[in-house]
Amino acid sequence: MIDATIENFETEVIAASMTQPVLVDFWAPWCGPCKTIGPLLEKLETEYAGRFKLVKINSDDEQQLAAAFGIRSIPTCILLMNGQPVDGFMGAVPEGQLRQFLDKHVPPAGEQDEEVIEEEEAAPLDAEGQLEKLQHAVVTNPSDDDARAEYVKALLLAGRVADAKTAFAPVASKVAGVRVLDSLQLAIDMMEFAASQGDAAKAIAGFDAKIAAGKRDFEARFGRARVLAAQRRWTDAMDELLEILMRDKAWNEDAARKAYIAILDLIEPPKAKVAEGQIPAEDPTVATYRRRLSSVVLS
Known part of the structure; x- marks a missing residue:
């Protein structure tokens, strides 16, 4: 799990989403539902073992990023792939629904290693x-x-x-x-x-x-x-x-x-x-x- 700011957003979110799905969780310290879904997302990131990356953005501290994504309520989660938002949801959804959401987009278990090899072969220049x-x-x-x-x-x-x-x-x-x-x-x-x-x-x-x-x-x-x-x-x-x-x-x-x-x-x-x-x-x-x-x- 990474905490993103406007300074590292390009690297931690946009660039990272070129090689794996990145789920951005917009939250705030005062938000009750955020305290429910946050630990669930961190648990799933560990369980999914690299099949997606979790990035958390404090919407109070990073209002420019929240405005850029049109965030109107929190928690709001947005999934990015290849530098672009592809899906998202609002609210503290239950774990089963989170898994369904992730499974629609992240590579199935067992295929990750193959994808990593393919990505390395076609990796952009450093x-x-x-x-x-x-x-x-x-x-x-x-x-x-x-x-x-x-x-x-x-x-x-x-x-x-x-x-x-x-x-x-x-x-x-x-x-x-x-x-x-x-x-x-x-x-x-x-x-x-x-x-x-x-x-x-x-x-x-x-x-x-x-x-x-x-x-x-x-x-x-x-x-x-x-x-x-x-x-x-x-x-x-x-x-x-x-x-x-x-x-x-x-x-x-x-x-x-x-x-x-x-x-x-x-x-x-x-x-x-x-x-x-x-x-x-x-x-x-x-x-x-x-x-x-x-x-x-x-x-």
Whole structure:
């Protein structure tokens, strides 16, 4: 059983559902029926021995995820397969009904091992394999700016900033006219700025002190957001940028808005994986934060 948050949702739910059914249990500490069905689900996960994965989401703490799934009452359970919701139910249903629900979707006992073997044979490339594939595409066709952008993006997500900067150099002159390239340049700038600050924890503490002294210290907020982004704390970084935008939408020639968009562009699903059906086209975090940006900018 895993507790999921908006930060690990992509890994623990979406990515995991590509290889096994994932049952998401939306609950809350104050919910009586949740205390009944929760232990039953945990018992069945153990009994089913890997035939499905149980993920629990505290709907009070993770209201964005609850809203993304349209949760109106709890407990609500949603089953995902291949990145998409396929079935669900509400309420503390009895154990027999839970088994019937699971047996409709999970692989029968005895077939799991065979499926694991098949999945291993057709498993998607790991992160290093994806990078090699993207690098090959760039080497094979250096003029393919889309492939180069995906390669640079993958390098940044892997923390290989110097390599990303080198790969980006051939298209740096096109930044002004191409949004994705502009976003990549801003992302590279964020990573380099963070590196120039030295120890990230100390840098953030310094920015926090400045913000505490003046809520409108946008330079401190902007610096804090860039360091957070370099730590892959994407939502924290965007939350900080939203604090600037709520107070001054056009601050520093739209620097906060542009940085926010750059983060969204960086973390949205890779086109290759979407095309191959490995992951859904719309990431819940990206969708939520695009809406939040629109609501602030248009208000």
